[in-house]
Amino acid sequence: MTTAQISKKHNLLLLDYDGVVADSLTAITEHTAAFCRDRGLGQGLASAAIACMRSATLSGLIQAAGITGEHVRDYGRFLFRELNKNPSRVPLFDGIPELLRDLAKTYTLCIVSANHSAVVRQRLESAGLVDVMTHLYGNEQPGGKAEHIRQAMFSHGASAESTWMIGDTVGDIRAAKQAGVNAVAVTWGWQSLETLESARPNLIFEQPEA
Known part of the structure; x- marks a missing residue:
C-alpha cells in the first residue's frame, strides 16, 4: 500500500484494526x-x-x-x-508502524474496528503508535462500522469523496459503500484476494509500504 494512489486531497483515512494493522x-x-x-x-x-x-x-x-x-x-x-x-503478543504486520507514521504526516488517521477500542488502544500504545490516530471507534460504541465512518466524517469535516475506509474483509468494503466513501481492500488480512474482489472495492493493496 502506497500513498501514490490516494490523492492528498483525500485526507481522512479510516483503518480497520484486525487484519489491517494487527495480525491478530x-x-x-x-x-x-x-x-x-x-x-x-x-x-x-x-x-x-x-x-x-x-x-x-x-x-x-x-x-x-x-x-x-x-x-x-x-x-x-x-x-x-x-x-x-x-x-x-498480537504482532503488527511488517511495515505497518512505518506506514502509519508516514501517512500521519499528510493524512488524518482513525481506527474503525469491530474490536473493543480498549484492546486497540493498548496495542497501539505498546507500539508507540496511539498518537498517530485522532480517534478509535470500537464495538463498545453505538452503531456499526458504517455509522462510525459517518461519525468520523462529521467529526473531521470530511466529505465522502475525501474519505477512504481501509479493510481486509467484504464487510469492511460493504460498510464503506453503505457510508458512501471510498473502499480500499488489503490482502494481507483475513480474506483472500478473490473474496475481496467480489465486493468490488475502489482499490486493492497487496502489501503495506511506506
Missing part, C-alpha cells in the same frame, strides 16, 4: 479454540469458516465458531480479557 487472526483463533474446547463446543474457528465470513465482527466470530446460547456473552468477555492480557 492466530491469537483470536487460538483463544476461540481454547474457549470452545473447555466448554465442549467443538474446535472453534476453522479456516473454511473464516474464509466465508462476511464481517470480522464479534457476532461474525460467534457464528463462524458455532457458539450459541449462554456461551455467547461469556465468549465476548473471555476474548476481551485474553486480548488485553498481553497486547504485544
